[in-house]
Amino acid sequence: MSKKTNILLGFLSLMLLLPLTVKAQPKYEVRAAWVTTAYGLDWPRTRATSPATMKRQQQELIEILDKLKAAHFNTVLFQARTRGDVLYRSDIEPMNSVLTGKKYGDPGYDPLAFAVEECHKRGMECHAWMVTLPLGNRKHVNYLGARSVTKTHRNICVPYGRQWYLNAGNPETKEYLMSLVREVVTRYDVDGVHFDFLRYPEHARRFPDSYDYNKRSRGRSLEQWRRDNLTEILRYIYGKVKELKPWVKVSTSPVGKYRDTSRYPSRGWNAYHAVYQDVQGWLGEGIQDQIYPMMYFRGNHFYPFALDWQEQSNGRHIVPGLGIYFLHPSEGNWSLDEIERQLRFVRTEQMAGEAHYRVAFLMDNTQGLYDLLKEEFYTCPALQPAMPWLDNQAPSAPSALQVNRRDDGTTSLVWKAAADNDPSNAPTYVVYASDSLPVDIRNPHYIVATGIRDTCFVYAPILPWEGFKHFAVTAIDRYGNESNPCQEGQPAQKPGNVRKE
Secondary structure, three states, rough: HHHHHHHHHEEEEHHOOOOOOOOOOEEEEEEEEOOHHHHHHHOOOOOOOHHHHHHHHHHHHHHHHHHHHHHOOOOOEEEEEEOOEEEOOOOOOOOOOOOOOOOOOOOOOHHHHHHHHHHHHHHOEEEEEEEEEEEEEEEHHHHHHHHHHHHHHHHEEEEEEOOOEEEEOOOOHHHHHHHHHHHHHOOOOOOOOEOOOOOOOOOOOOOHHHHHHHOOOOOOOHHHHHHHHHHHHHHHHHHHHHHHHHOOOOOOEEEEOOOOOOOOOOOOOOHHHHHHOOHHHHHOOOOOOOOOEEEOHHHHHHHHHHHHHHOOOOOOOOOOOHHHHHHHHOOOOHHHHHHHHHHHHHHOOOEEEEEEEOOHHHHHHHHHHHHHHHHHHHOOOEEEOOOOOOOOOOOOOEEEEEEOOOOOOOEEEEEEEOOOOOOOOOOOHHHHHHEOOOOOOOOHHHEEEEEEOOOEEEEEEOOHHHOEEEEEEEOOOOOEEOOOEEEEEOOOOOOOOOOOO
């Protein structure tokens, strides 16, 4: 029996041995979904051409967010830039016509601002998902006309095949991309910026960058020079974002296989060789807070490579992207247990969480996936994993918790604010409830609310007689550090981080 066969059998055996029931729910876990705005794939479906249709378009997004919240998702990757156009009010690039059906059309509101506000109302993070280098085909570029980056910044754009791209080999490209990121980070209260297509076209043997290579390679091979170009773009943007708002997460969605592993070959399609992404180099250098590798594979094209990411994470968040679209009959008709095994594996290996591509397949409950998540995997809320490489100091605990039980079955909570070591960033609050004191805040099933921005909260159980009796409140900063609790009827404790690895 060959070594490769032994490896294959080993991973199959591992999956068979995973327990049939889900382990205790993790308290800290990224539960993300990509909301694709390109071509209106996930949103929007209605064109905003009047006040009424604008409201309908907004309501469509609200319905998506409500359904995600009901299943205890905590992260929305909202596509804010597609290919040379955007879904926010920009001074640099035009608004995507998917919003209005019209060139340069304004829907009457700012979609990114709306998405951020609605996510935060529900205690969810909103990350601005930005396509980086591809600019679209010739027809799209011509449609954008004078406002296309191929016209406004022609020197950093190159045609390849039937597509246009920003040229990663031109140092001005990182400046242009950062100008877009700066708009997003300074104008909007986003929790992260998430880069997609920060890669060259596959192999790109005839990509028109020979002039830049000859001018700037300094003895490096073409392959290494291209990897270094992508790394320099990310290094530059990461540093600038941290200067602006250090708590804003910087992430990418690289190709799902880094390169061949000692366990299994990638069969030629991987981040490092095919599209020149040195993602493990990015992790090792610390210029990523999270990565969402596109793990749209199954069997031994998923498990060895997911494990490889985790082993090389340098403590950063590894959040495998799951190809849930393959559950649809027209896409791949995978069986639901394929995704279920991947979810179990991610938890067994204690990765930071998972992301689902794309949200429409959750909304449609394709093969019962949404029900599976809500009823088995995401049965209670989860908090964001902390980022100790950026900040590991928890806020002070809230204090003076007052609990007022009302005749209508609701309970009003009021407390005094906590303070953080970063005075520019007020912490948010998590409310816990149970039938005993002290409330055990280690148990995520006792979380009844997250992302509270005020120092008050009204707890309203679905059925009054099912309501909890006792409460506790903690403060969380934007790096994920959680304070000690302020327990009902007890004085506040000294500051300290209760996060457990």
